[in-house]
Amino acid sequence: MSDPIDFYFDFSSPYGYLASARIDALAARHGRRVRWNPVLLGVAFKAMGSAPIAEVPMKGEYSRRDFARSARFHGLAYREPSHFPIATVAAARAFYWMRDQDDAAAKRLAHALFEAYFVRDVNIGHAGEVVAIGAAVGIDPVPLKAALEDQSLKDRLKREIEASIGRGVFGSPFVIADGEPFWGVDRFDQLDRWLETGGF
C-alpha cells in the first residue's frame, strides 16, 4: 500500500480552503489516501523574509480579487473574512488532537473550521469558536477545551511545523506526493497527472 499524500495548509489560507474541498476526491481517484497537516505559515514567512500575500503592496489587492474569483471558478462558497489573516493556533492544535483519535472526525472538524471562517465569517482565531465548531460536528467540548490548554499539545504543533519546514513547506496549500512537492491549488492539475502517471 502506498504512503498517504501529505496535504499541508494554514486554516487562514483561502487557497488552503479551496484545496481542502478537492484534495481527498482527487487522491481517491488514484486510490490514494490523504494525511492532513495544518501548519502556521508565520514561521516559514520569517525564514523567507516575506509577508502574508494580502499584506503585500500590489499583490494584496490582486489576491483579494483572486480569492473570490478562484472560489467562484471552483464552484465554492466564499466570503472575505472581516479579520484576515488570523493566527490559527487553536484550530491547528484542535485538529492534531482529534486526528490522533479519529482521522475522519478531524477532517470533519477541518471542513467545519474552513466553512466557518470563509463562508460564515466566524473568527476561528478564538479558541472558544474552535470548541463550539467542534461541538457542532460532534466533538465533546470538555476534553477538547482541556487539551487546548495542555502543554503537550502546544509542543506537538510546534514539532509538526518544524517538520513541515524541514520538508520545504512554505505555502498553503502544499502537497507532497511520493516526495514530489506541489504548491498551490493551481498545481492540482499537475498533481493529478503525477498520480496518474507516476511522474512526468
Place this chain on the structure above:
Amino acid sequence: MSDPIDFYFDFSSPYGYLASARIDALAARHGRRVRWNPVLLGVAFKAMGSAPIAEVPMKGEYSRRDFARSARFHGLAYREPSHFPIATVAAARAFYWMRDQDDAAAKRLAHALFEAYFVRDVNIGHAGEVVAIGAAVGIDPVPLKAALEDQSLKDRLKREIEASIGRGVFGSPFVIADGEPFWGVDRFDQLDRWLETGGF
C-alpha cells in the same frame, strides 16, 4: 471590435515563457487579439519589497523544480539558464521598437528571445545577442543596434513600465482582459472561462 487582451511579461521569467507559447492561441479561440508588453519586474519588486522568486529561501528551490516540471506539463522545451534571472532591458527595448513597425515581427522576435534564453541557454541580457537573435528572424541588425542606443527608446520602455505599474502589473505573466487581471500561466484556465463567458 473588442480591445486587445494585454499580455505583460518579463523576458527572464520562465512562467512568462510558458505563457508566451499559449496566449495567442487561447485568445484566438475567443476571436481576440493579444497585445504583448514586456516589462522589467525589478520596479514592481521594489514597490512590493520582494525579490525574484528564485532568490527567496525555500521558495527558490521549489520554483526551480516547478519551472522545469511546468514546462514538461505544458509540453514545452526548457533548460535552466546558467545566468538567472537577468536584466532584460535590451530585449524589451528591441521588442517595442519592432512592435511599432510590425506587430507580427515583434512577436517572432519575442518567441526567438524566449527560446534562446530558456532552451539554448543564450544570455539575452547582452544587447549583442538580442541583435543577433533579431537578425536570425529577419530583423535588420543595423537600425536595431542604433535604436538600442537611442534615448527615445530608453524613455519609451520606462513609460511602458510605469504604465504597467499603474495598471497593477506586479508579476509575469500578467494578463488584463476587459479590465480583469490574471496573474500566472496557472490562471489561464480562469482567463479562458472569462473570455468564454464574459465574466463569472
